Amino acid sequence: MTGGTSRVSCAACKYQRRKCTPKCVLASYFPADQPKKFQNAHRLFGVRNIVRTLEQLDDEDQKADAMKSIIFESDMREKFPVFGCVECISHLRQQLQIALLELQYVNGQLDIYKRRQQHSSESSVGNGMLMVPFFSSIEDEYSRNHTS
Template sequence: MLAPYFPSINPERFACVHRIFGASNAARMLQQIPVEQRRQAADAIALEAYWRVQDPVYGSVGVISMLQREISVAQRELAETQAQVSMYTAQVQSQSNQITQVQYLVDNAHLIPNQPPIHGLCQPPDIP
């Protein structure tokens, strides 16, 4: 039953399955699965057994916890980046308004009599 899915070329793989599930349990699990899915099931059982040998306390649950932490980090980073996008969107919009207003002033400058600027080039002289 197990031989086609655990070839003797990779005895370590079967050793893990044997140690964690026991050969008869593993065979029974595969037997309850449609033939066309047994290869995937055998691979998944071998992976689970491998992780439990590597980490006898948490096994595949340890891998899952690690991935969940990775997801949390990615989601937090995404939220921060989305906040940055919102901030920039507002900044771009505000600058666009500013440009439109200033451009309007420039376009209509000929309607206003020449006068010194209110701010800008004219600075009060330094007091010695």
């Protein structure tokens, strides 16, 4: 090449078959090596709406957050055409519920250990010995208290 440097067009400019200028607002969000990301966003929102959204925001952090949301939502819409983000949110809620149930179970186990330890400490105060409960006896107690 003669006469100057060449700039690689961003995925948006490549898709639109135009020259990518240094003032291109989409270049930082749609690198040339990730055309699918732009195609998904373009399909769901359109270039005009994406640019309009960016122009309405003053802060660079807000623009970055808006673009993350646009890209995420459009990628989820491609992955789950019917429900999009709702499918992902539903899955995350289900995982949260499972984690909360697991936490409740662990807290129940801790309560059993504490009660067992307290009971053992109270019964062995007279002779100065600290009795530590066995794990199997705690499991047995938990089973007795939590079976149908």
